[in-house]
Amino acid sequence: MAHERAPGLKDVAKAAGVSVTTVSRMLNGSLDLPAATKQRIDEAISALKYQPNPHARRLSRGRSDTIGLVVPDIANPFFATMVAAVEEAANDLGLAVSLYATLNRTGREVAYLRLLEHNHVDGLVFVTNHPDDGELAALINRTGKVIVVDEDVPLAMVPKLFSDNLQGGYLAGRHLAEFGHRNVLFVGGPDAMISTQRRFNGLRSGLQERFGEAFSIRRYSGEYTVACGREMARRFLEEGSPATAIFASSDEIAIGMIEVLREHGISIPDDLSIIGFDDVSPLHLFAPPLTAIRQPVRAIGRRALSLLLETNWQESEVLATEELVPVEIVVRNSVAPPSTRNKQR
Template sequence: MANLQDVAKAAGVSKTTVSRFLNGSLELPDRTVQQIETAIRALNYVPNPHARRLSLGRSDTVALVVPDIATPFFATFVSAVEEAADARGLTLALHATLNRSRREMKYLDFIAHGHADGLIFVTNHASDAAVAAKINAAGRCVVVDEDVVGAEVPKLFCDNLQGGALAGRHLAEAGHRHVLFVGGVEEMISGARRYQGFRRGFEQCAGPQARIDRICGQYTYEAGHAAARRFLQSDPRPTAIFASSDELAIGTLEVLREAGVSVPREVSLIGFDDVGPLHLFAPAITAVRQPVRDLGRRALELVFDSDWKDREKLHSEELLPVRLIARESVAPPIRTT
């Protein structure tokens, strides 16, 4: 493979000239530029990016750390960041942590010392002081989707409070008074805020008869299965379920189907995220839609448009609005009393 020396020789200039030209620290006459570029093309020379990073301290790379990309939400989010990175001519290095702290720390180390130009960090478990410390040390890092308490960086979330309230009001307006909230743990802002908004929206509209049962866990199919099984055993049964992620809604629906419980005739169901093809389900599922692609685009903007020198103003929180997509899975409850 051709090296810098070969390029220099073919272009008739010194190795230092080529090197400084390539790292942008030397202006050259057009003719010399042309000679170097011709030599690079002719020899198919590719600068070693590690050597280049060592000398430049930058890489034109954005790193993105997500828990797991097998869910439609994260897959779509990553795809939006990739589109935005492509538009800026950046390469994207993606790392999936499987939502394990150990793996998060490993990738944060990897990145903090890897001279990426910026980092978008997404976790899906309760905060961890060690992770926060590493994020603060990582430089240009933006926290998205779930909070990392103690990380003093720009943060970007969907408006979980508003989303919960939309779901709560929708169920109350359909006539429900006893409902089940299935969601994340209280220690995560999505879990806490979706519940807080849901309670507020539901109680304001349903009045003193309002009763909310709550099951907390992970945003997984398995947690949806478990919640639906607990629902089936409850007495009296709530007349509606707010399953606050696509996975929870799908998991819940699977168990209800198997048990022969009809949605929405016997129980209403409302989801959150609305990334999967919920509109094709039987019945089509009503859900709060997250602006997933907007989250991806905005996250990359925050990496590049934030003033990273002003540490005081850096610690900010931005919320993107959500909306309710009404379909066929919510109906008035059957009156049993």
């Protein structure tokens, strides 16, 4: 038997005939209302047996009731899905979300972090997609009330939330090994990024578990973009790499690579196997459907907001914790045993 959903701010607001923001601001003491309006809200709370969220109230009391969400690119399906999840979770708590797209540029990231310094938002869910030279970490540490998500800012002393990239790489390596692939090409983001490092190390671990030291991994580094995928595929073809399988560590890279490989008559998986990472794009519609490591991006977005609200920012020293979200492999049809044909690439 399903449990009934606990009443939320939206339910109270609807019953009282006011906005969610009005209810939220009344509860945190930042808004004076006419007596009749306040009475309607109190009666709705009583009738619904509504229990206010103490974490949300602690974060936003006397402030803007607005959470900042900083992402590199809202056109990327991965980040777009995360944005939707954060928006949905915030709406349930009567909090607004201010979205800032940085184009993955440090200058824009710095500008948005400074909004928090000036109290324009109550806290930030911060996502970057490039290595940090220390500038972002210094600003995050000075500002506080920031949750670092998806990619690390190594010297930032705040809570962090990542997918289990090491496990994801391991699952990819184990799957390729099960099909007999000993020569694998890894295509990742910048080498300094935690996602690249951990996905590569996991891949190596998965292959090593099956083959000992009798395997080889060639490694290309670039960006998590379709354009990078195209460039890496051209490089792969020009070099005549002996790899029989590719681990493309993002949907975008995989899509770009497949585009170029098809142009050159490379059949997947008959000539070359490939595994992607993210599984946010409609990879099941590809021909063949693409096997990928799935990141639970909506769960990551919801958990990021919860972590921001749960953290006691009043403590003199907030711990730089790291929380990992499990990933899974979604097996489709893009991996097969190494081709016996000596196809000239």
